[in-house]
Structures are given as structure tokens and as C-alpha cells.
Amino acid sequence: MNRIILAFLIGFSTFLSAQTIKSPSEFFGVALGEEFHLHHQVIDYYNYLAEVAPDRVKVSQYGKTYEKRPLLLVYVSSASNLSNLENIRKEHLNNINGSSSAKKAIAWLSYNVHGNESVSTEASMLTIYKLLTENSDYLNDVVVIMDPCINPDGRDRYVTWYNQNKNEPFNVDPNSVEHHEGWLTGRPNHYMFDLNRDWAWLTQIESQQRIKLYNQWLPHIHVDFHEQGVDAPYYFAPAAEPYNEVISEFQRNFQMEIGKNHARYFDEKGWLYFTKEVFDLLYPSYGDTYPTYNGSIGMTYEQGGSGRAGLGVITSNRDTLTLKDRIAHHTTTGLSTVEMASKNAERLNTEFRKYYTRNDFSFKNYVLSGEGDKIDLLSDLLDQHEIKYIKTNEEINGKGLNFETGKTGSFKQKGDQIVITSDQTKQNLIKVLFEPSAKLTDSVTYDITAWSLPYAYGLNAFASEKPISVKGNSDSAFKSNVLTTGAYAYIADWNSMKDARFLSELIKEKIKVRYSNEPFTIEGESFHRGSLIVTKLDNSNTEFISKLEQIANKHKVKLKSVKTGFVDKGKDFGSDAVTMIKPAKVAILRGEPTSTLSFGEIWHYFEQQLGYPVSVLDTDYLSRVDLSKYDVLVLPDGSYGSFMDEKQLGSLKDWVGNGGRLIAISGAVKGLEGEKGFGIKSKKSKKDSTSVLLPYAAKQREGMKKAITGAIFKIDMDPTHPLAYGYGSSYYSLKNNEDTYTFLKSGNVGYIQKETKPLSGFAGSSIQTDLENTLVFGVENYKRGSVVYLIDNPLFRGFWENGKLLFANAIFMVP
Known part of the structure; x- marks a missing residue:
């Protein structure tokens, strides 16, 4: 009898609470879907829910964006679950090693990773309201974690733009300006990075802060809410092929079950949807794949709309798609997901444990x-992912797959090393991030097909099929410099971004630095090309030594003090081979026709990685800028087309001819060729006349013969060229485009000769033929200046660490 009374009281209390909770429409005084809400307004609503239902809602700030907007997690569950939240979390994590009897399901819902896919955050508010009211029974067996807006900077950029440009009332005509964002859309974050491609690489502050909390929960289910083109129907799981092979049978099957549950609700409403197409589960840095490789049922849900849709728009089918429609669809799949978690809590816990106990990798x-x-640098990334490793400098002997040759054999390695074992909690993620080549069940993919971290970090690597026993005995801990005034000069190596940051700060502190164009030996120690030399003669200020010491210790750069400029081998410090580094004044081009993503990669590189001042010049007023004030101009990737007309090319050629250095990345290179351009020339591909006879249905597959879907190639390098200082005779390059160029008359720094098969990832048979004898990186001297061609983007998504020193060379070393 007491139990019946208690159940009644709990139910009655929930009923009364539901009557007092305001819906988003009631809270804002405007029907949800009739306007967009800025981030601070959304926070107000979630804080309100935490105030009126503190037993079932908890709001927690986990960080801030680059523009200082708060990042929130919201926990919603039954009163008994929320009061026991920390114990539920610990029990869930203990389930990984089978030492718990976890019973609750954990479902994490992430919204608005792309800022102009703006329905997500609006839908999140309706979703939590329904979970607290009419669907509260779902919460008895589920802890729901909601991130209402992963990308507040991008969202507010879009909402502000839309409010400034929309008609009153809004206009559904797709030609109206409210349906046409400018060059800088709300999709990316402050630095124009796509946060949905940063889960594994953690280059952005939003990703770095989120991953700490994600690893504290490792949910059973993770959903990433998105929008796609206006004319597309709704997409939900199951995903398309290819699936990565670490994905378990249960993860595949449960996606199908969730999809069928969604379909049941959509069928009732007559809403259109599709599954098993376009959105695959391969690239590891998405909001569906990264959680999947950490044991979740990771899924993307895509609503038609995005930045084009506004509050309402006419589609190509002459239907009107409204924000209210979009909210209804996302709310339905969100609630359906939680429902499935609630009904399958025990099963989710059992299968989650199984996912982490497998250890059948080769x-x-x-x-x-x-x-x-x-x-x-790599160990820093592993720490963030909570992947265990051992650093050592002992000799390691073994047998394994050589990443450079793709062949298995014996190996012996010495020096600084890191060893990662597969026998640990994150074994599936390790396999995905470190295997030399992902297994492809389908070459038609949504993103790049290669990312292996040894290549990305420029490290020699072997994968062993047998366990290797090694002790952590690395003695490479940095020992602080203590500089004396009696030295003739101070020398530093040049082989990493740490050295580039060191140089950057020296320049900002007005300490003069030289670099050697030849290898040399002095006082028993050898140095490579590019080594930095700070002489006492160049820096007459008596305080420079203390500043030099402070900066070197800050960046953990070891300096060698020498008493003479007379070298044992090589060129003396007074030789022409030892060049003064000019404090370059750098500018980046932005705006149409540049790629926002490429511009963002460069902007972030200068401000957040290199720490070097840069000016940003917009294409709108470039013609009015006196370029003689700048030493270096960077052209991001893009489709330059008509922008690079005869007048623009003439202006750039005059500037380069007077001593400027132009750095062109990927698509920008195409804008510089031709009779009126510089010396770069495209290589003509061989035509296949039979392709016109292909059946219509075979066109996409046939087109893959000429496609590169983000593949890694080993290219030859000329280590004697300043653009390649700090590198050896080869380099791992991530190729994301099919553009091919012939060799320059001189200055061919990185290139592909006969070996055109990628080490990792997909490249079609025809494009492999076209890649033979093509340029990848080069420098063309033009009168008093130079043009640096970077056909492959060395800063791709900020995670291709091995390319970042190359870009520093383009700034500081290339004459």
C-alpha cells in the first residue's frame, strides 16, 4: 500500500511540475519557430528550467568559445537519477572493465555544431521541454546530456545576419536576400573551422574543452543534429557504407532499430526521409564516427534547410519549408532516440561492455x-583522448609493418620513441587513428579516406603483430638554458613548430636571427640547414641575452653557446650562406573567392599556433591596398576564376617583381597560371573517349577513377631548398585535390615521380597515372621576388602537423 501511495505522490508531483514549466513559446512570448534566438536567450531558457525543475535539470558550463560565449551541458533525467548522477557516471565507466552493474542508459544529444544549421538549438529547447512533461517516463532509465549549441559563435553570426537581412514578415522567395548568406557564413566557428571535423584532431578550443567532458561520460548513444540542402528530405540512421571495421555488429544493428523507430513516427505524419545514403561512418573526426569508435551508437540526423531556409522558404518542389517544420522533425527524432535508449537500457549496457572487452586486432x-x-606533440593529443603510451629512448627490436614501405620486416629503432599498445581501453580508437590504411568497403565516401597519425606527425612507424615489452626511460626532459655573456653566438635547431614559435617570438622581441643555408659542425656538434644563429654582434642591446634565455626556456628550445664563428665544417657565420631573417610583414587574403576553411586554417595558424602578427586583407578593397607595405601575401585555397583577371595578375606580378613573396595554396595556384600569369602550368590529363558511352547509372563510379578522396602520398623532397629546411628527402603529403602541374624550370621542392600509388586512402586509377612527374611544392623566382606554390595544403584542417614547419619556411626561410 505504501508503495502505491509513494508512486502516486511521485506521479502527482511530476504532474504539478509539468503544469508550472513554461514551454519555449511561453517563456519567450513568441511561438517557437517564428524567430531565431540568440545564444544568450537560449541559455536563459535552460537556466530557467534548472530553476523551476532543479531535481530533474542541471546546467553546467564546460568552457568558453574564442569569442567568450559560454559552452553548456545540460543534464536531464528523473529526480532519483539526477540526485545520483555522479554514481551513475562512475558505474557506467566501471562497466568498461565489467566491474559494475550499470543499469541506466546515457544518451548525449549535440546541437548546432554548424552555426547556420540553426534549427538544432531551437529544437533542443522543445525536446527538453517535452522530456520534462509529456515524455518524462523516458527519463526513468536514461540520463540525457544535451549540448544545446556546440558552436555559439557561428550560430550568433548567422542569427544576427539573418535578423539584419530578413524581410518583415519573412519572405519565402528563395531569391530574397535573407536566403543568401555572404562569404563568411555562420557554419564555422570564430576561426572558420568546421567543428564537426575536429573531434579527433582537437585543434579548436571548443573541441578541446568538450572532449574532457565527453571522456568523463562516454555515452551509449550520441546524436549530432544537422541540416542539409533545402530540397533534401530528412536523413537518419542507419548510415551509408563504408563503415569502419571496428564498428560492432550491435552498433550496426541498433542504428537500424533506431531508424525504424524514427520511421514509425515519420510515417504517421507522412514526412519524407531517407537512410543508408550519403553519410557514412569512416572519417574518424565527425560527431557520429568519433563517438562510435568510443563505444557509442553514433549518428547524424540531417534536416533539409540550413542557412538558405531562414524562417521559411519555397523549395524546388514548390512546397514551403518553415522553421516550425524543421523543429518538429528534429524534436521527433530526438525524443525517439531517448525512447529507444529507455527501452533498451540493459542491452546498451551489456553491449557497451562487450565493445570495450574485444582485443582481436592484428x-x-x-x-x-x-x-x-x-x-x-603527439603525446599531447593522446593525453587529450586518454590514450596510454610509453615514451622511451631505449633500443627497440621487433618485426612489424613499416609505414614508409608498406612491407613487413624486422626493425631496430633508437632515439626518441613512443610506444602505443592496443591492449587498453581505447583500443578501437587507437586502431582507427594509427592503422596505416583504413579498410574501404566503398570508394564513394563523404570525406577523406586517410589520416593515419604517424604520417600526419611525420614520424617513422612500425606496427607489430606481437606485443613489445618496453620500459619508459626517456631522459629527454628539457633542461633549462643558462646563458652567459661571453659567447660569440647561440645556435638552435630548426626541425619543428616549437622552433618556429621560438623564432616568431624572437622576431617580435626585436632580437636579430640568422639561419644557415648549409649544414655545419662547430665545437663538436653538427647542425642542419635552417639552424638558427643569434650572434652577439647583431644584438648589441645588453638585455638581449636574458631575453633570449627566457624565450628559449619558455619554448623548451635548447641553445648551444659557442665562443667562435669559425666552424669545423661548413660555412663560417660571416659567410653569405648564413642569412639574416627579415621580420616579414605578412598579409592573408580573405573574402570571395577564397575558401573560408582555408583562410581560417591560415588565420588560426598565425594567431594560435605560430604566434606571429598578420594583417587580413579583404578582396573587396584589395585593389586599394598598397601592397608594398607587405613582404608576404598568402592566397588561401579557393576558386579564383574571374577574380584573377589581367589587372589583378598584373598588380601581383608588379608586387612580386619588386621583392614580394606570394604564397598560393591549392586552388589559388590555378589562378596564377596562364599566359598572363606566372610560370606554373597544369598538366593535361589523358582523355578516355569511351566514358561518353557509359550507362547513366555508372557515371558516379566511373568518375571515381579520376578522384582523390583525401589520400596520403610519399613524395620526394629537395632538403637543400629553404622551403624544405627541417625535412629529409621525403615527406608524407595529404592530397585532397586532383589538380596536377608540370615541373618548374627550377625550384621543384616536393614532387611525385613514378610512385603514384598512395600509401593510404583512395586515389582512382586514372588520377594515379596523371600524378606521374608532377609538382607538389615549388618556388618560382620572379625578378626580385618569389612565388611559393603549395599544391597540397600543408595546413589542412589544422591537424596535418608535419606540414606546419613547411609553411613556416615559406614565411621565414624562402628568399
Whole structure:
């Protein structure tokens, strides 16, 4: 009898609470879907819910964006679950090793990773309201974690733009300006990065802060809410092929079950949807794949609309798609997801445990060696993902797959090394991030097909099929410099971004620096090309030594003090081969026709990685800018087309001819060729006349023969050229375009000769033929200046660490 009374009281209390909770429409005084809400307004609503239902809603700030907007997680569950939240979390994590009896399901819902896919955050508010009211029974067995807006900077950029440009009332005519964002859309974050491609690489502050909380929960289910083109129907799981092979049978099957549950609700309403197309589960840095590789049922849900849709728009089918429609669809799939988690809590816990107990991978260890700076950089990323490793400098002997040759054999490695074993909690993620080549069940994919971290970090690597026993005995801990005034000069290596940051700060502090164009040996120690030399003669200020010491210790750069400029081998410090580094004044071009993503990569590189001042010039007023004030101009990737007309090319050629250095990335290179351009020339591909006879249905597959879907190639490098200082005779390049160029008359720094098969990832048979004898990186001297061609983007998504020193060379080393 007491139990019946208690159940009645709990139910009655929930009923009364539901009557007092305001819906989003009631709270804002405007029907949800009739306007967009700025981020601070959304926060107000969630804080309101935490105030009126504190037993069932908890709001927690986990960080801030680059523009200082708060990042929130909202926990919603039954009163008994929320009061026991920390114990539920611990029990869930203990379930990984089978030492718990976890019973609750954990469902994490992420909204608005792309800022102009703006329905997501609006739908999140209706979703939590319904979970607290009419669907509260779902919460008895589920803890729901909601991130209402992963990308507040992008969202507010879009909402502000839309409010400034929309008609009153809004206009559904797709030609009206409210349906046409400008060059800088709301999709990316402050630095124009796509946060939905940054889960694994963690280049952005939003990703870095989120991953800490994500690893504290590792939910059973993770949903990433998106929007796609205006004319597309709704997409939900199951995903398209290819699936990565670490994805379990249960993860595949449960996606199908969730999809069928969604379909039941959509069928009742007569709403259109599609599944098993377009959106695959391969690239590891998405909001569906990264959680999947950490044991979740990771899914993307895509609503038609995005930045084009506004509050309402006419589609190509002459239907009107409204924000209210979009909210209804996302709310339905969100609630359906939580419902499925609630009904399958026990099963989710059982299968989650199984996912983490498998250990059937062929490679038991990954052994990586190389520059200590690069090892440290990789270990920082592993720490963020809570992947365990051992650093060592003992000799390691073993047998394994050589990442450079693709062949298995014996190996012996010395020096700075890092060893990662597969026998640990994150074994599935390790396989995905470190395997030399992902297994492809389908070459038609949504993103790049290669990303293996040893290539991205420029490290030698072997994958061993047998466990390797090694002790952590690395003694490479940095020992602070203590500089004396009696030295003739101070020398630093040049082989990593750490050295580039060191140089950047020296320049900002007005300390003069030289670099050697030849290898040399002095006082028993050898140095490579590019080594930095700070002489006492160049820096007469008596305080420069203390500043130099402070900066070197800050960046953990070891300096060698020498008493003479007379070298044992090589060129003396007074030789023409030892060049003064000019404090370059750098500008980046932005605006149409540049790629926002490429511009963002460069902007972030200068401000957040290199720490070097840069001016941003917009194409709208470039013609009015006196370029003689700048030493370096960077052209991001893009489709330059008519922008690079005869007048524009003439202006750039005059500037370069007077001593400027032009750096062109990927698509920008195409804008510089031709009779009126510089010396770069496209390579003509061989035509296949039979392709016109292909059946219509075979066109896409046939087109893949000429496609590169983000593949890794080993290219030859000329290490004697300043653009390649700090590198050896080869380089791992991530190729994301099919553009091919012939060799320059001179200055061919990185190139592909006969070996056109990628080390990792997909490249079609025809494009492999076209790549033979083509340029990848080059420098063309033009009168008093130079043009640097970077056909492959060395800063791609900010995660291709091995390309970042190359870009620093383009800024500081290339004459």
C-alpha cells in the first residue's frame, strides 16, 4: 500500500511540475519557430528550467568559445537519477572493465555544431521541454546530456545576419536576400573551422574543452543534429557504407532499430526521409564516427534547410519549408532516440561492455620514432583522448609493418620513441587513428579516406603483430638554458613548430636571427640547414641575452653557446650562406573567392599556433591596398576564376617583381597560371573517349577513377631548398585535390615521380597515372621576388602537423 501511495505522490508531483514549466513559446512570448534566438536567450531558457525543475535539470558550463560565449551541458533525467548522477557516471565507466552493474542508459544529444544549421538549438529547447512533461517516463532509465549549441559563435553570426537581412514578415522567395548568406557564413566557428571535423584532431578550443567532458561520460548513444540542402528530405540512421571495421555488429544493428523507430513516427505524419545514403561512418573526426569508435551508437540526423531556409522558404518542389517544420522533425527524432535508449537500457549496457572487452586486432603495438618535439606533440593529443603510451629512448627490436614501405620486416629503432599498445581501453580508437590504411568497403565516401597519425606527425612507424615489452626511460626532459655573456653566438635547431614559435617570438622581441643555408659542425656538434644563429654582434642591446634565455626556456628550445664563428665544417657565420631573417610583414587574403576553411586554417595558424602578427586583407578593397607595405601575401585555397583577371595578375606580378613573396595554396595556384600569369602550368590529363558511352547509372563510379578522396602520398623532397629546411628527402603529403602541374624550370621542392600509388586512402586509377612527374611544392623566382606554390595544403584542417614547419619556411626561410 505504501508503495502505491509513494508512486502516486511521485506521479502527482511530476504532474504539478509539468503544469508550472513554461514551454519555449511561453517563456519567450513568441511561438517557437517564428524567430531565431540568440545564444544568450537560449541559455536563459535552460537556466530557467534548472530553476523551476532543479531535481530533474542541471546546467553546467564546460568552457568558453574564442569569442567568450559560454559552452553548456545540460543534464536531464528523473529526480532519483539526477540526485545520483555522479554514481551513475562512475558505474557506467566501471562497466568498461565489467566491474559494475550499470543499469541506466546515457544518451548525449549535440546541437548546432554548424552555426547556420540553426534549427538544432531551437529544437533542443522543445525536446527538453517535452522530456520534462509529456515524455518524462523516458527519463526513468536514461540520463540525457544535451549540448544545446556546440558552436555559439557561428550560430550568433548567422542569427544576427539573418535578423539584419530578413524581410518583415519573412519572405519565402528563395531569391530574397535573407536566403543568401555572404562569404563568411555562420557554419564555422570564430576561426572558420568546421567543428564537426575536429573531434579527433582537437585543434579548436571548443573541441578541446568538450572532449574532457565527453571522456568523463562516454555515452551509449550520441546524436549530432544537422541540416542539409533545402530540397533534401530528412536523413537518419542507419548510415551509408563504408563503415569502419571496428564498428560492432550491435552498433550496426541498433542504428537500424533506431531508424525504424524514427520511421514509425515519420510515417504517421507522412514526412519524407531517407537512410543508408550519403553519410557514412569512416572519417574518424565527425560527431557520429568519433563517438562510435568510443563505444557509442553514433549518428547524424540531417534536416533539409540550413542557412538558405531562414524562417521559411519555397523549395524546388514548390512546397514551403518553415522553421516550425524543421523543429518538429528534429524534436521527433530526438525524443525517439531517448525512447529507444529507455527501452533498451540493459542491452546498451551489456553491449557497451562487450565493445570495450574485444582485443582481436592484428597489430598489438605501434612504435613511432622521430624528433622529440614531434613525439611530444603527439603525446599531447593522446593525453587529450586518454590514450596510454610509453615514451622511451631505449633500443627497440621487433618485426612489424613499416609505414614508409608498406612491407613487413624486422626493425631496430633508437632515439626518441613512443610506444602505443592496443591492449587498453581505447583500443578501437587507437586502431582507427594509427592503422596505416583504413579498410574501404566503398570508394564513394563523404570525406577523406586517410589520416593515419604517424604520417600526419611525420614520424617513422612500425606496427607489430606481437606485443613489445618496453620500459619508459626517456631522459629527454628539457633542461633549462643558462646563458652567459661571453659567447660569440647561440645556435638552435630548426626541425619543428616549437622552433618556429621560438623564432616568431624572437622576431617580435626585436632580437636579430640568422639561419644557415648549409649544414655545419662547430665545437663538436653538427647542425642542419635552417639552424638558427643569434650572434652577439647583431644584438648589441645588453638585455638581449636574458631575453633570449627566457624565450628559449619558455619554448623548451635548447641553445648551444659557442665562443667562435669559425666552424669545423661548413660555412663560417660571416659567410653569405648564413642569412639574416627579415621580420616579414605578412598579409592573408580573405573574402570571395577564397575558401573560408582555408583562410581560417591560415588565420588560426598565425594567431594560435605560430604566434606571429598578420594583417587580413579583404578582396573587396584589395585593389586599394598598397601592397608594398607587405613582404608576404598568402592566397588561401579557393576558386579564383574571374577574380584573377589581367589587372589583378598584373598588380601581383608588379608586387612580386619588386621583392614580394606570394604564397598560393591549392586552388589559388590555378589562378596564377596562364599566359598572363606566372610560370606554373597544369598538366593535361589523358582523355578516355569511351566514358561518353557509359550507362547513366555508372557515371558516379566511373568518375571515381579520376578522384582523390583525401589520400596520403610519399613524395620526394629537395632538403637543400629553404622551403624544405627541417625535412629529409621525403615527406608524407595529404592530397585532397586532383589538380596536377608540370615541373618548374627550377625550384621543384616536393614532387611525385613514378610512385603514384598512395600509401593510404583512395586515389582512382586514372588520377594515379596523371600524378606521374608532377609538382607538389615549388618556388618560382620572379625578378626580385618569389612565388611559393603549395599544391597540397600543408595546413589542412589544422591537424596535418608535419606540414606546419613547411609553411613556416615559406614565411621565414624562402628568399
